Amino acid sequence: MTVPTSTRAAVLTEHGKPLHLTEIPLPAEVEPGAALVHVSCATLCGTDVEIWSGKMSFPGMLPMVLGHEMVGEVVAVGADTRDALGRDIEVGARIGWSESTCGECYGCVVLREPVACSRRGYGFLQRSDVHPFATAGLCEYAYVVPRAAKLLLPDEIPDNWAAMAGCAAKTVLRAFSYVGGLTGKRVVVQGSGALGVFATAVAHLSGAAKVITVGSPASRLTLAGEFGADATVDIAEGSERIVERVTELTGGRGADLVMDFAGAPSVGREAVAMAAQRGHVVIVGSTGPNSEPLPLGAVMGKELTVHGSLNGDISDYHKAIEFFSAFADRMPWNDLFGTPVGLSAASERIEAMHRLDEVKAVVDPRLP
Template identity: 70%
Template sequence: MTLPSTTRAAVLVEHGAPLELAELPLPAPEPGAVVVRIRCASLCGTDIEIWSGKMTFPGMLPMVLGHEMVGEVVAVGDGARDALGRALEIGDRIGWSESTCGECYGCVVLREPVHCSRRGYGFLQRSDAPPYATAGLADYAYVTPGAAKLTLPEVVKDTWASMAGCAAKTVLRAFERAGRIRPGATVAIQGSGALGVFATAVARIAGAGRVITIGAPASRLALARRFGADEVVDIADGDVVDRVLALTGGRGADTVFDFAGAPSVGPEAIGMAATRGTVVVVGSTGPAGDPFPLSAIMGKELTVVGSLNGDIADYARAIDFFAAFADRFDWDGLFSAPVGLAEASEKIAAMDRLAEVKAVIDPRLDAPPGPAASAPTPEGPRA
């Protein structure tokens, strides 16, 4: 196929406003870069926070949202390879993560790409400056040379691989940061969005004897039960800590994971954690939360751990996780039916009001006719 010189994209020009469909320039790939046709983009909570303006900074707009995505390579720059050294070719199905420099303290001394001081997020690229479209809500995306690319195995579906790019890798990194989940232990999951429900399943697979998922609305808590929760606690029904303690005979949870980020999460996590338990902070990305006494951490001898997103290693492990546990849970139940690019605004608004857990955009469903933007075949996306 001939590489188009422009791509249709859903552009955020104003927080809280509908996305605007626009034609953006599509550069030919420089050495190390590739251009992909987007097969699937799954919306993440961060996309919703950026759209609403809860997460913002001066000069970020206009931009193309979407940082969980899968694409098919349609053009390859000289020497382009995936993160494991495999040469990329036209037709390869790939996912990709943030770019890192490989030279800073975080990359070299800490050996933690997640702490790269020059970490580049494709979905924070302004859409009015080169290379324009580097995120998921577009027909085509430019994948920069430094972006960590992964060639995807056939067994992992597009939607699963897309979710692995942020939500799943974030959860798996948090479990690694938490340390060993003792077989039979009690795990409390704060939050019933995509991360919290997926974490519920991971806790069950990790050997937890009891999993308690805390959140709202009732539909999401029902989904959490499908993914392994033994008990659910609706935050609308009163004191969360008292109910978790009642469910655990007053002892509390051995490990508490914050995937919610509400101001009350901190004191609730400390209050519901068992003596010598572990609290893992993952979702508290916003303003400072409600205070809690440090003496409570001391008195219970708690371990409090922070966990930030995830890097290419976590991404690769998330792909391995879906391959290994493909039949363990109905992972497809996390996702809404895919829609075209023109309906992306509707899906963002639905997620903002908690009506959907994980919306999916497949730009091919409403792409303009023509060989360069053909729709998916009747049998659906390649698994």
């Protein structure tokens, strides 16, 4: 095929406004280590919704293309382009990809933590009017930069699962890595979006004695039940009642593990209140600057262990793919996803997620 020099893309030009469907350039050549991909699936994440709404914003970020969970077929490839496991990437291969890292900074070299890279680059934070233009999911074609974390994908993993593995699933699995085995433990999941429901499933499949999902609306709590929640608590009951209900559901002892995938201002205080003596609290969803103070006296008095967990790295990405392979038949994974739509309907699906009407929107740029 002829390698394209431009691509259709749904571009965010103003927060809270419909995406602008337009044509943007592609790089004139594919660098060594890079690839040009025909996107077949992009699943939207809560971060996309926060950027679209303006909750997550910084000067000079627009215009940009959203989407950081995506899969596609390679149509052009630079010299020596390999995936994270050293496998050659060739034209026709199906790959997923995620953020890039520099491999040179303190985080990369000394800490050996890709998430701590000082020059960590996300495709969805690339301005669409600056080279290399189209690096995110809501494009017909996307340019995958040389140091992006790439993975060749197994045939048995559907596009939507593989796309979700690129952020939501890997983020959840990294969060669980801090707390060891769950067998016989009581787990509270704060949040009933895609991350919270997936975390509910992971806790259930990992042998937790009881999994309690806290969130809203009622439809998402029903979904959490399908993914292994033994009980659910609606946040509409109010902060004090949430803690009371969890205490009741755990026999008065509290939860051995509380995981924040919600990010509401009160979740830290509630998490500490719900945690059992010597319990663990993992903070994942609190990305915004506004939150209530954490009750440090209770952290001390209960001898709690509090972990922060930021996104995930290529190791977590690979584990997420393997997780879906291992548990393909154990959960109704497709119930997490909406009906695929084309780029022209991407704005509608972002707004639906913003209204909590859809858990995880799916965009197939090949559709009209």
